[in-house]
Amino acid sequence: MAPFRRKVRATDAGDVTRKGPDGGDSSDNGDVSGLKKFTQRKPANTAFKQQRLKAWQPILTPRTVLPTFFLIGLVFAPIGAVLYYFSQQVNEFTIDYTDCRTAPASPQQQQIPTSKYDYQLHDKNTSNYQPPTWSWDEAARTCDLYFSVPAQLDASVFLYYKLTNYYQNHRRYVKSFDSDQLLGKAVSRSTIDGGECKPLDIDDASGKIIYPCGLIANSVFNDTFADPVLLNVAGGDSQNQTYVMSERGIVWPGERDKYKPTSYSANDIVPPPFWTGAGAGGAFGFPQGYSNGTIFDPSDNEHFMVWMRTAGLPTFRKLYKRNDAEPMPAGRYLLRVTDNYPVAMFKGTKSVVFSTVSWVGGRNPFLGLAYIAVAALSVLLGLIFTARHLIRPRKLGDMSFLSWNQPDSHGR
Structure with missing residues (x-):
C-alpha cells in the first residue's frame, strides 16, 4: 500500500507556493481558492x-x-x-x-x-415581664398563648406566622398552579388535566376540576389568630x-391584579382535598364542597395571596396582620x-411572631455586620500590606519602558 501524504492547507500567503518533487515551485489552484476564502x-x-x-489599564502600586x-x-x-444600630432598634419576639396540644x-x-x-427587645423592662404560658382547649382546638410585652411597641406592629423545614422552593411545588384559573377564567378540563397542577388537577372521585388547583393552594396555611387581648389594663375602666x-x-403592591372571582359554576368544580x-377551617374550610354563593374568591382573601407567593428558604415567615396606626401598649396579652x-x-x-420595623426594615443584623466585616478586613489587609512594604519594600519597574509608553516611528 502506498503511503498517504497529508495535503497541506494554505493558511497564509506564504503557504500558497509549495516545493515540487524536483525542488521547483508548484502552484495548486485549489490552494489559491482556499486562500481567498480564508482572507475573506x-x-x-x-x-x-x-x-x-x-x-x-491601571498600574497597581503601593501608592494606589x-x-x-x-x-x-x-x-x-x-x-x-448605622445599619446595625437601627436594626437593633426593632422589637421582636417569637x-x-x-406542641401546644x-x-x-x-x-x-x-x-x-x-x-x-x-x-429580642432593645428596651426590655424586666419588671414588667413574665415568661409566656399556654393552655389548650380540645373541644375548640384552640391554643391560648399568654405573653408579656415589657415595653410599648410603636406602630407599625406586625403579626407573622413562621414555619420551619417547609420547602416551598421545590421545583414541582413552585410550578403547581394555574395563573389563568386564578385570574377568574373558566379553564377547560382538558387544559387543566395533566397540566402544571398535576396531581391536584382533577378530582378522582367526581371527575370535576379542582379549584384552585395545584399543590400551593392545597397546602395553604389555615391556622387563625384572633386579635390579642390586653389583660388587666392598668387604670382602665374595663x-x-x-x-x-x-x-x-x-x-405586596400589584399582587391583587393576579386574582379575580372565578367564572366557574359550582357544579363544575370541587375544593382542594x-x-x-378534618383539619379544614376558616376561610379555607369547605367540608361540603362548593355551592352557588359559596365558591372561594381568591381576590377577597389576602392570606391566600400571601401564601401563593412562595418562599425561597425552608424557614420563612409570612405576614398575617398589622396595625399601622396605634402602638401596642405594654402589658400581659x-x-x-x-x-x-x-x-x-x-x-x-x-410560630407566631410580633415585630416592629425601622427605616432599614425588620430585625436583621446581617447587612450591618457584613459591612462592618468588610471594613475590618480591608483595614487589616491594609495594615499587613503596609507593614510588608515598609519592612521589605519591592523595587518597582520603570513604567516608561512599557510598550504603550514607547514613542512610535514618528517619535510621538
Whole structure:
C-alpha cells in the first residue's frame, strides 16, 4: 500500500507556493481558492475589530492600593454601624406553639419551655415581664398563648406566622398552579388535566376540576389568630382591652391584579382535598364542597395571596396582620390560635411572631455586620500590606519602558 501524504492547507500567503518533487515551485489552484476564502474571513482592519481601541489599564502600586484599602474601611464601617444600630432598634419576639396540644386544659396555664420562645427587645423592662404560658382547649382546638410585652411597641406592629423545614422552593411545588384559573377564567378540563397542577388537577372521585388547583393552594396555611387581648389594663375602666389588628394591606403592591372571582359554576368544580378534610377551617374550610354563593374568591382573601407567593428558604415567615396606626401598649396579652395546620408530617414547627420595623426594615443584623466585616478586613489587609512594604519594600519597574509608553516611528 502506498503511503498517504497529508495535503497541506494554505493558511497564509506564504503557504500558497509549495516545493515540487524536483525542488521547483508548484502552484495548486485549489490552494489559491482556499486562500481567498480564508482572507475573506479576516476581520475588517478597524480599531474595534482589530482591538486597537484606546484603553486605560491601571498600574497597581503601593501608592494606589494601600490607600484604597483604608478608604474602603473608612466608608464601610460607619455605614455598617448605622445599619446595625437601627436594626437593633426593632422589637421582636417569637413564640413556638407547635406542641401546644401538650399544654393543660384551659383555663389552667403552663409555662412554655424557654426553647420555644425568643424575645429580642432593645428596651426590655424586666419588671414588667413574665415568661409566656399556654393552655389548650380540645373541644375548640384552640391554643391560648399568654405573653408579656415589657415595653410599648410603636406602630407599625406586625403579626407573622413562621414555619420551619417547609420547602416551598421545590421545583414541582413552585410550578403547581394555574395563573389563568386564578385570574377568574373558566379553564377547560382538558387544559387543566395533566397540566402544571398535576396531581391536584382533577378530582378522582367526581371527575370535576379542582379549584384552585395545584399543590400551593392545597397546602395553604389555615391556622387563625384572633386579635390579642390586653389583660388587666392598668387604670382602665374595663378589665380587658383588645388590640385590634387588620388583615388587609398585607400583600405586596400589584399582587391583587393576579386574582379575580372565578367564572366557574359550582357544579363544575370541587375544593382542594385539604380544604375538605378534618383539619379544614376558616376561610379555607369547605367540608361540603362548593355551592352557588359559596365558591372561594381568591381576590377577597389576602392570606391566600400571601401564601401563593412562595418562599425561597425552608424557614420563612409570612405576614398575617398589622396595625399601622396605634402602638401596642405594654402589658400581659392573650392570643387565641385556632390550630388547624399540621406540621408533624414534614417535621416542621410553627410560630407566631410580633415585630416592629425601622427605616432599614425588620430585625436583621446581617447587612450591618457584613459591612462592618468588610471594613475590618480591608483595614487589616491594609495594615499587613503596609507593614510588608515598609519592612521589605519591592523595587518597582520603570513604567516608561512599557510598550504603550514607547514613542512610535514618528517619535510621538
